[in-house]
Amino acid sequence: MSGIGPRLASTSVGDPVGVRRVEVDRARLVRYAGASGDLNPIHWNDRVAREVGLPGVIAHGMFTMGAAIGLVEDWAGDPGAVVDYQTRFSRPVAVPDPGVAVVEVTGVVGAVDAVAGTVRVDLTVTFDGARVLAKTQAVVRLS
Template sequence: MSARPAIGDLEVGQQIGARTVTVTRAHLVHYAGASGDRNPIHWNERFAREVGLPGVIAHGMFTMGQAVNVVTDWTGDPGAIVDYGVRFSRPVPVPDPGEALVEVTGVVGAIDAEAGTVRVDLTVTFEGAKVLAKAQAVVRL
């Protein structure tokens, strides 16, 4: 676990972390089982294309969950996150065989020293396009 950052050491615009998330079809199968989301757009290529998608896509909640790990890695405490929200803006197609690489970067978006919170803005992209918009986590430090 990381040492918890001190609010007085932070500045708006400061990067708090970055990571590349590798997504495979096996990840989607495991997530479907754990979440109960067995929608065929997440495992059936033919079905996904028939409904207008570019192919099998990652679960939005899977992508959202993987993205926030940048914040939990930074704080060292998942319980420090008091609010987290995103808007799903694009799907993440996952090839078979192969993998999708989702890039995540977190920066300090706002600091409320009185409340002891920091808003972390996440940029989450696949092939250069944002897949999560307004991805923000509020963390109590």
């Protein structure tokens, strides 16, 4: 670990981890599709997205999940300190054209395990005031 992040001994349940706003536009979705190999047209074609009952083009769930954990990685000071990360996809993030969708991420320390040397960070991930990821938790090893 880099030593830049928080110390286990001074971390308590309820401590804030931070807040992050992630702006998602269509260009970002296209770049993510190319990098991930997920070329499903619901992520870039309004007609197809609407035909399957969506409000329009939606962000990739894994993109949203990846963007959310960035808050924890930055807080910890080392992406390798994240030893477990779980969530449930609960609602899509509709991405307008033109414009951006804004995903808001907040994190707090939900548990401290001094024996294991880890903390559990609970994330709240919302779009338009509603949770888009549910039960989002990361376990982080701290020194």
